[in-house]
Amino acid sequence: GRFSSRVNLPIVEKTMYYAAYALTTTGYEAYGELSEAVSVVPENVPSISSLQLDESATTTHSMTISCFVDANGRSDCECGIIYSVVGDNNPTYDTVKKYSSSSGTEEFVLNNLRKGTNYRYWAYIRVVDEYINTEELTAETLDVGSTGPGGGIIFYADDENGFALEYYYMGQGPDQEMSDSAIWGSTSGLALNTDAPSSITVSGRTNTEAIISYHNGIGFSEEYAAQKCYQSTQGGKNDWYLPTSVEMQELLNYTSTGDGLESEYGFWTSDEQDAGNAIAFTVSYDTGSSFSRQSTPKTALLNYVLVRRF
Numbered sequence: 001g002r003f004s005s006r007v008n009l010p011i012v013e014k015t016m017y018y019a020a021y022a023l024t025t026t027g028y029e030a031y032g033e034l035s036e037a038v039s040v041v042p043e044n045v046p047s048i049s050s051l052q053l054d055e056s057a058t059t060t061h062s063m064t065i066s067c068f069v070d071a072n073g074r075s076d077c078e079c080g081i082i083y084s085v086v087g088d089n090n091p092t093y094d095t096v097k098k099y100s101s102s103s104g105t106e107e108f109v110l111n112n113l114r115k116g117t118n119y120r121y122w123a124y125i126r127v128v129d130e131y132i133n134t135e136e137l138t139a140e141t142l143d144v145g146s147t148g149p150g151g152g153i154i155f156y157a158d159d160e161n162g163f164a165l166e167y168y169y170m171g172q173g174p175d176q177e178m179s180d181s182a183i184w185g186s187t188s189g190l191a192l193n194t195d196a197p198s199s200i201t202v203s204g205r206t207n208t209e210a211i212i213s214y215h216n217g218i219g220f221s222e223e224y225a226a227q228k229c230y231q232s233t234q235g236g237k238n239d240w241y242l243p244t245s246v247e248m249q250e251l252l253n254y255t256s257t258g259d260g261l262e263s264e265y266g267f268w269t270s271d272e273q274d275a276g277n278a279i280a281f282t283v284s285y286d287t288g289s290s291f292s293r294q295s296t297p298k299t300a301l302l303n304y305v306l307v308r309r310f
Helices: 204-217 225-231 245-255
Strands: 014-016 022-024 027-029 038-040 047-054 063-070 077-085 092-098 103-110 118-127 130-133 137-140 153-158 163-168 267-272 277-284 290-297 306-309
Touching (some): 047 118, 047 130, 077 103, 103 118, 153 245, 204 225, 245 277, 245 290
Antiparallel strands (some): 014 038, 063 103, 077 092, 077 118, 163 306
């Protein structure tokens, strides 16, 4: 007699062939001939497109990527980013997002990347066991010496801890005046309750905020280095600070191999020595860009450098 069979079709467009068969105790018999090609186009197929890298959010250790996802009314799909170092054939699936039949632009942030490394990446939608991919693109993370997100120069990048430091000083840009100077602040007491840090993982932001709080508390009216860093909006960023002595030493290590920082006065750090003195660095370009760390009266007029961590 006659019979009919329903076949569960794949989610994406496929070219299908089919044939009927009979199975007996001795094996397969009565094969039908394969049909001519039949194009199968299921309904409600989701799509993913317009993969873009936000270059302003490309840093030493992360990238921000966006793409347009159309779930096409389905609630059983997910999307995500697949990426790897160029040349590595073992990609990573990252930041997977489930869908409840909605559509729109999705933003993915890839973290824990390596500085100065070329990555390949693409977006996908998965429904059941079927994948729909965008085209593959490549992008390189920033490295030491690159221009940072705040318009400064990246002078330190830490793959292990996943952060970088950029610096900016007056005179760095083509339209800027030469370097600015300021006092460290008041000599009436200690602004900080901790010793100078001994590790690059300690940020000068904490010191800077403590210095600001102290001087606000005593009603100090003069301009000072930490205040100028803290109030800066260079590059559209508002998280600049006066660096620690360790951060400043890393900066001078970096600049001593290139053009160097131009200063006839020296540079403040956000570390205190005692109530009347803070730690500063003097730089001598006559002796091979050498520099030295020393205790300096807080009322001295020295240069300062904006630093930010990202």
